[in-house]
Amino acid sequence: MDFHQQGERLLARYRDGDIDRRGFLGALGAACAAAGLASPLAAYAQQPQSLRFDGWGGVGQQALTRHIFTPFTERTGVQIRQGSFSGWEEFLTRVRAGSPGEYNICSLSNLVSYYTFTQGNLGQALDISKIPRFASYDQRGLEAFKRLSGGEACAVPFQLTTIGIAYNRDKVDGASVRQQGVQSLLNDRYRGRIVGENNWLRRIWYAALQSGQDPNAIRDMDAVWDRIRQSRRLVTKYWGSGAEQMSLLSNGTADISDAWGLRVFHLRKQGHPIDIVYPQGIYTDIAGMFVFRGTPLTPVYEMFDIVLREEVQFALAEQEGSTPLFDPAKVDVPQALRTTLPGYDEEGRLRLGVFPDPVYWNGHGDAWQRRYTQVMARG
Amino acid sequence: MLAAPAVGCVVAFILLPVLAMALHSFWLRDPNGIVIQQFTLTSWREFLDDPFYLEVLGRTGRLAAITTLICALVGYPVAYTLILMPDRFRALMILLLFLPSWISFVVRTMSWLHVLGPGGLVNLLLRRMGVIEEPLPLLYNDFSIYVGMVHYTLTYMVLNIYIGLQSVDRNLVDAARTLGAKGWHAFLEVTLPLSLPGLMAGSLLVFILAAGTYITPLILGGTGNVYYSNLIYEAVIPQLDWPLGATLAVVFIVVLTAVIGLYARLAGVGTLFRKVSA
Amino acid sequence: MSAPAAVEMRRVSRHYGSVAAVDDLDLTIAEGEFVALLGSSGCGKTTTLRMMAGLEQPSSGDIVVKGRRVNDVPVHARNVGMVFQNHALFPHRTAFENIAFGLKYRKVPKPEIARRVARALEVVRLPHVADRLPSQLSGGQQQRIAVARAIVIEPDLLLFDEPLSALDAGLRDELRVELKRIQKSLGITTVFVTHDQQEALSMADRIVVMHGGRKRQEGTPEDIYRAPNSEFVMRFFGRVNSLPGTVTSAGGGTMQVALAEGVSLPVPGDAAPGTKLSLLLRAERLRLVPDDGTPALRGHVTGVDYLGMMVRYDVACGGETFQAIQPAEDAVLPIGTPVALSLRGEDLVLS
Numbered sequence A: 001m002d003f004h005q006q007g008e009r010l011l012a013r014y015r016d017g018d019i020d021r022r023g024f025l026g027a028l029g030a031a032c033a034a035a036g037l038a039s040p041l042a043a044y045a046q047q048p049q050s051l052r053f054d055g056w057g058g059v060g061q062q063a064l065t066r067h068i069f070t071p072f073t074e075r076t077g078v079q080i081r082q083g084s085f086s087g088w089e090e091f092l093t094r095v096r097a098g099s100p101g102e103y104n105i106c107s108l109s110n111l112v113s114y115y116t117f118t119q120g121n122l123g124q125a126l127d128i129s130k131i132p133r134f135a136s137y138d139q140r141g142l143e144a145f146k147r148l149s150g151g152e153a154c155a156v157p158f159q160l161t162t163i164g165i166a167y168n169r170d171k172v173d174g175a176s177v178r179q180q181g182v183q184s185l186l187n188d189r190y191r192g193r194i195v196g197e198n199n200w201l202r203r204i205w206y207a208a209l210q211s212g213q214d215p216n217a218i219r220d221m222d223a224v225w226d227r228i229r230q231s232r233r234l235v236t237k238y239w240g241s242g243a244e245q246m247s248l249l250s251n252g253t254a255d256i257s258d259a260w261g262l263r264v265f266h267l268r269k270q271g272h273p274i275d276i277v278y279p280q281g282i283y284t285d286i287a288g289m290f291v292f293r294g295t296p297l298t299p300v301y302e303m304f305d306i307v308l309r310e311e312v313q314f315a316l317a318e319q320e321g322s323t324p325l326f327d328p329a330k331v332d333v334p335q336a337l338r339t340t341l342p343g344y345d346e347e348g349r350l351r352l353g354v355f356p357d358p359v360y361w362n363g364h365g366d367a368w369q370r371r372y373t374q375v376m377a378r379g
Numbered sequence B: 001m002l003a004a005p006a007v008g009c010v011v012a013f014i015l016l017p018v019l020a021m022a023l024h025s026f027w028l029r030d031p032n033g034i035v036i037q038q039f040t041l042t043s044w045r046e047f048l049d050d051p052f053y054l055e056v057l058g059r060t061g062r063l064a065a066i067t068t069l070i071c072a073l074v075g076y077p078v079a080y081t082l083i084l085m086p087d088r089f090r091a092l093m094i095l096l097l098f099l100p101s102w103i104s105f106v107v108r109t110m111s112w113l114h115v116l117g118p119g120g121l122v123n124l125l126l127r128r129m130g131v132i133e134e135p136l137p138l139l140y141n142d143f144s145i146y147v148g149m150v151h152y153t154l155t156y157m158v159l160n161i162y163i164g165l166q167s168v169d170r171n172l173v174d175a176a177r178t179l180g181a182k183g184w185h186a187f188l189e190v191t192l193p194l195s196l197p198g199l200m201a202g203s204l205l206v207f208i209l210a211a212g213t214y215i216t217p218l219i220l221g222g223t224g225n226v227y228y229s230n231l232i233y234e235a236v237i238p239q240l241d242w243p244l245g246a247t248l249a250v251v252f253i254v255v256l257t258a259v260i261g262l263y264a265r266l267a268g269v270g271t272l273f274r275k276v277s278a
Numbered sequence C: 001m002s003a004p005a006a007v008e009m010r011r012v013s014r015h016y017g018s019v020a021a022v023d024d025l026d027l028t029i030a031e032g033e034f035v036a037l038l039g040s041s042g043c044g045k046t047t048t049l050r051m052m053a054g055l056e057q058p059s060s061g062d063i064v065v066k067g068r069r070v071n072d073v074p075v076h077a078r079n080v081g082m083v084f085q086n087h088a089l090f091p092h093r094t095a096f097e098n099i100a101f102g103l104k105y106r107k108v109p110k111p112e113i114a115r116r117v118a119r120a121l122e123v124v125r126l127p128h129v130a131d132r133l134p135s136q137l138s139g140g141q142q143q144r145i146a147v148a149r150a151i152v153i154e155p156d157l158l159l160f161d162e163p164l165s166a167l168d169a170g171l172r173d174e175l176r177v178e179l180k181r182i183q184k185s186l187g188i189t190t191v192f193v194t195h196d197q198q199e200a201l202s203m204a205d206r207i208v209v210m211h212g213g214r215k216r217q218e219g220t221p222e223d224i225y226r227a228p229n230s231e232f233v234m235r236f237f238g239r240v241n242s243l244p245g246t247v248t249s250a251g252g253g254t255m256q257v258a259l260a261e262g263v264s265l266p267v268p269g270d271a272a273p274g275t276k277l278s279l280l281l282r283a284e285r286l287r288l289v290p291d292d293g294t295p296a297l298r299g300h301v302t303g304v305d306y307l308g309m310m311v312r313y314d315v316a317c318g319g320e321t322f323q324a325i326q327p328a329e330d331a332v333l334p335i336g337t338p339v340a341l342s343l344r345g346e347d348l349v350l351s
Ligand SMILES: Nc1ncnc2c1ncn2[C@@H]1O[C@H](COP(=O)(O)OP(=O)(O)OP(=O)(O)O)[C@@H](O)[C@H]1O
Pocket: C016, C019, C020, C021, C022, C039, C040, C041, C042, C043, C044, C045, C046, C047, C048, C195
């Protein structure tokens, strides 16, 4: 497709109200850039005043500002407007209510949300060849994304999200937790000292493991609900956020919990006696950055060039506990990081747990969420 | 004519949103959570077919009723003390009563974690004094929910009772006493009945506020402490099911309106007000 | 041996912080007597009344009822009936229930209550309103029910705190007569607080004039009106002129005072000749007469206030303006009329 055709189609979409002015200019600029043209219009569109980024807020986002956005703005002159959300479902509602082109880039923390976003046709296909640094990353994440969106990926996966079972080593015998794995969360000995995440997908996941099933292909849902009921009788509090998880484990309310590796990293850094183990089959997810439809791509590629720098990912790993998804054959992860980061095993190897199959989980989402709410409410 | 702006406000800020909500409850939701404006009874059928929703509604009513009762029992003496205070102290006390509401509701609720938790203030003190060995389970149960609810609603109750008490002419109590009633009797025969409109208004307000909170159970509640507003939240945010959320909300509004109507009739708030103000 | 007084206040004071609402008050009220406490706003009338009722504690001094000190007797045991300025009827109770309230606490049997309430309603001439709520009664009716409620318990002492001040003029006069009749027929010892001198004069057996928490004078209405012991008390009962004069001779309790050139009057009192005095004269004791040329105070009318039965004149005389109140039987004098002023020595009071 040559540039004129592309430009005319964009113009038609713009006239139909299918794309707003900024999106139009951005897309046109992208098209100009692709066609190797340097018109004044292209220059304007290529250098949008600003891009919008939405993330989880807090210190994590501050770290992104420090290591990525500030250098990016210095280099390109493009400002980053920032927003934050507390859950991707809530964010999705906002994106849908907004106008096209209003959102540009967001933190992406799992495959299911990637699948939902792309199913909703919200993504902007990326040309990964424009991001040469991605070559030193594990390509399995990208393959997964491509499969889900049926073609090009609309996001760059560069980190791993890990979940394990965290416990207070002063109160709980670590050997026993390692040996029992996910069954520890149903151990009557810890009754009243157990907490866990209040999330339908994760709870069903653990219950599937506890009943000896493959979480991505559950045959016996009754067994799953049964394990959830069992857990419900033992658990003091199902937490709703990572911050809540941290305070429950650190203030003496709980001795054991399913836990986000990232949060445990911080607890340990603060000196709390919390250890974490990663049992067989435990949930793992891929994190990255998602690009919304109508976003001008040139500055996005520039940003990813910064995001994917080894020193940036090492810094984030060291300070924030994120686990970069490097290809170990191409990148030499410092020894210090290997031993402290969640998601690495004792030998310092990257541990890839089991990823959720978004098609499977999305397909059951409605029914299972509703059932989960009921089971949690009344047992 | 004069009522026009008021009517306009009611229509714009109350009636229209409720109608919009009612309309939403009949739309279709696609598997991705997108609402399609196509008439369907799916959400209503879901609501009516499953006794779960009404069960939680009943549970919520009970929570709100008990909260109201506790607030009334705790709030009345507080308001009465305020009335008896010298003016200077009273102004200070009312200021103190209001002070916490300048802090975000979520933060105020979370502060109870540090009071009731196993390492919290109460347990710490009791352990220091040697009353207990192991921390008491004060958090993540009905107890902590009621603490949070009462904490949230008590100010409204106290202020309403206070206003009710303020409208009671002190001379009436003096008259009753000169006629032979002891202080306690004068209170029961004069002050209490005449301050009932304030108590009633406060109770209604507290009931509605308590029935509608979802933050308190979320933060202070334990396993299974799920109430009606939590269901609405679950439907709309994580489940992305706006039509079901709208259905639940419409039912909630209808039920609350019915409760208010019934209450006004039973308690005779209207007639009581008329008597006193005349 | 005389019977002990119905109520006695012995050197009673009541302080609110640094304010002395009532200051060292001595008061004796005889059985069956109707005493009016008269004074301007804030002079301590209500406080005095409330202390008699037991609603307020004296800071010092004793309150004695029939020879017994009652400082420590609580309100509900004192058997006083009190009528408040704003009637203070219980809004949630009918007229009947309001009146029956005190009887209930006196353990009066039900049929007896009904009988006594009915009789009290008759006394206040409202036999047909028993079932009405206070809000369904007129202002005058409400105040009568309040009176019925206070008298039905057959109190030892009946206390009124400005019961008529919230009513309009016509109703006030009517109820004044009514209250007096009721009090006389029942013979209850009564203390009536008011700031209206007409009310005090017409109703009371005895008036106690208060000012600044202190008693200024007490006596029968006539005593107080005729022989005020101070300019303050005198001014309380109407308009007063103040005339300058000089003593020319004195002796035997009477002195000759010169008011102006050739005008000299005998005035009760003793002062050295040459003393400059200020003499007080009620406006209604100053007469305007045609100027016949004889020595007199002279002036001309500068203001006329026609009151129907009476006319009040302002008269400029020398550098002063005097007030004169006269029956309006003759034609009203127009402004500017030259007049002579006539006055009698025995009406003059030394200030
Ligand atoms: N509870 C109180 N606290 C402080 N000061 C008071 C109190 N009650 C009365 N006073 C003061 O005591 C003084 C006498 O008050 P009191 O009510 O007895 O006056 P009163 O003669 O009844 O006046 P009025 O004609 O206006 O009713 C006033 O200066 C008043 O301000």
